[in-house]
């Protein structure tokens with residue numbers, strides 16, 4: 261087979277250059293040249309024999325959609341039910357899952373647990389490490405008491421050699437730890453660079469689609485918390501999972517940021533133990549801090565992450581500002597907090613312009629949905645007035661710019677979750693009000709922000 265050549269392509273104008281330069285001679289853009297491999301024509305032809313067009317590796321024959329024979333999407337259990345949940349009900353064969361997270365958060369741990377489980381369950385699994393030595397992997401497996409007799413392991417970083425081994429071994433699942441250590445022989449640049457990552461991922465994705473081997477690929481994150489490497493990496497793969505959670509907490513959350521086979525934003529909750537990551541059966545319970553008495557500024561919101569309602573405590577501290585007032589949101593979007601405070605001023609009559617406002621979501625969770633709006637504002641109002649809200653109160657609802665409380669999806673499910681956990685007062689949007697009364701629970705349906713503020717403050 262002819263060896264692939266590489267050129268330097270401008271990401272701005274797409275012009276190819278034979279040599280690297282700091283500036284594109286065509287469009288004048290700086291630092292826009294990245295190395296890409298150009299496979300000779302014969303390679304393209306050879307590739308099409310094994311079905312190689314695009315990342316999905318489909319043969320380039322035109323047909324109508326109804327002529328495609330669809331095999332039922334088969335899923336493999338990972339041995340950890342919360343992990344299956346995040347993947348949308350198990351790992352789809354031939355899919356590529358990218359998993360990212362802070363250093364030391366548990367990426368290798370969960371994948372080693374999954375690999376040993378899948379190997380023991382007669383799905384052949386291959387663990388390929390580029391970052392750690394095989395003895396380090398074995399040491400971790402022994403510490404976690406994992407069954408090691410069926411899991412095959414290999415230390416390798418060359419993508420072409422990895423594909424050769426995978427083609428021979430044909431495992432149901434392969435783990436690649438991590439994409440930053442892999443390199444392809446078709447490029448001369450060092451492993452970890454943008455072009456190496458993109459090319460390696462493209463080769464592996466194509467391989468997975470053609471062979472049916474599911475791949476877990478570990479990706480490092482940048483200081484800002486996003487996956488290191490080109491953004492296009494996230495488009496190539498089927499599923500992107502992120503680890504969340506504070507390093508001082510023993511809880512870890514895995515969120516599906518993208519999933520072609522399941523709900524996006526699905527959240528799996530785990531506890532880090534000396535025997536590895538264990539699923540948390542009742543995640544709502546860990547995001548509620550339990551005090552003996554009610555304290556101002558604290559409230560429970562009924563959020564929904566992915567397909568599951570979740571009870572989460574939000575805390576606010578509103579205090580006189582010394583100098584420029586500060587607005588700090590942890591676990592929420594800062595701009596949304598600014599907007600909500602403006603709405604509360606205009607439509608709720610509560611002014612925070614001379615105050616510092618700090619809002620924190622307990623447990624290091626990131627709330628991504630608007631159903632948390634009302635809870636955030638009630639927590640701020642409670643802290644400002646120094647008046648505690650009842651511990652038995654749970655809240656959800658979106659706040660609109662004109663002070664209206666808008667309904668949110670899956671209201672009844674959220675309500676049920678709060679009732680299940682023994683909450684006696686529930687403030688919700690009028691559009692989400694239940695048809696029937698719930699015995700022992702006072703449901704307060706509100707349409708405007710000022711109504712919600714008055715109702716909450718008057719509860720005892």
Ligand SMILES: Nc1ncnc2c1ncn2[C@@H]1O[C@H](COP(=O)(O)OP(=O)(O)OP(=O)(O)O)[C@@H](O)[C@H]1O
Pocket residue numbers: 361362363364365366367368369370391403532533534535
């Ligand atoms: N003896 C131990 N007891 C309990 N937990 C441990 C023990 N040793 C390690 N851990 C946990 O395992 C974590 C390391 O997990 P792991 O190596 O899977 O992380 P990682 O995400 O793969 O990191 P990296 O990005 O560096 O590869 C540690 O942060 C710690 O929480």
Ligand SMILES: [Mg+2]
Pocket residue numbers: 367368369391437
């Ligand atoms: Mg690791």
